[in-house]
Amino acid sequence: MIKIKTLGFDWDAGNRSKCRKHGLAPLEIEGFFKQESVYIAPDFKHSQKEIRYLAAGRSEKGRPMFVAFALRKNNGDLLIRPISARYMHKKEARKHEEESS
Template sequence: MAQSPRLFAGITGFQWDEGNSDKNWRRHHVTQAEAEQVFFNRPLVVAPDPRHSSREVRHFALGRSNDGRHLTIVFARRGDLLRVISARPMSRRERKEYAQAEEA
């Protein structure tokens, strides 16, 4: 996994689907603000998500909210916006990968 600075070039904000936002809160207790914070905190680990990219190119990001929650964010770039598709706590495996990035 690696950071992808070019992926974020020209991004001006976020796009939210009300259904996804509600789902992220109901299932995982992750707010829109927390999900967005991940993209501004370091380290941020980003990788392609080919298994879920049949209709559009998707990526996932591993990072932390301002409160230190370790979150996984699945997103797609739509023009100059990032569309958050899913936001949830990191799995055990993802936390291990993120810890390795923190040490690097």
């Protein structure tokens, strides 16, 4: 598991609409990263131009979810740039619970 210390989020119309397409609002995604039990791993398969990461865990409301993101610097601050986010399917949530316990 990777721990990341950031100072905020990098949002624009593109990543907002991509996340909303899956039923997630930016505030819910930001809250997700405040949770203690978020598992983060590099996503080498999708890291052509920049290193991307996959995060798995539960939202503040307790719903299991995935977030694909990159880290960006803006004026020296490290920001999380969500690329896509969605709730886990039941099988994915069950597998995540088994692997994280």
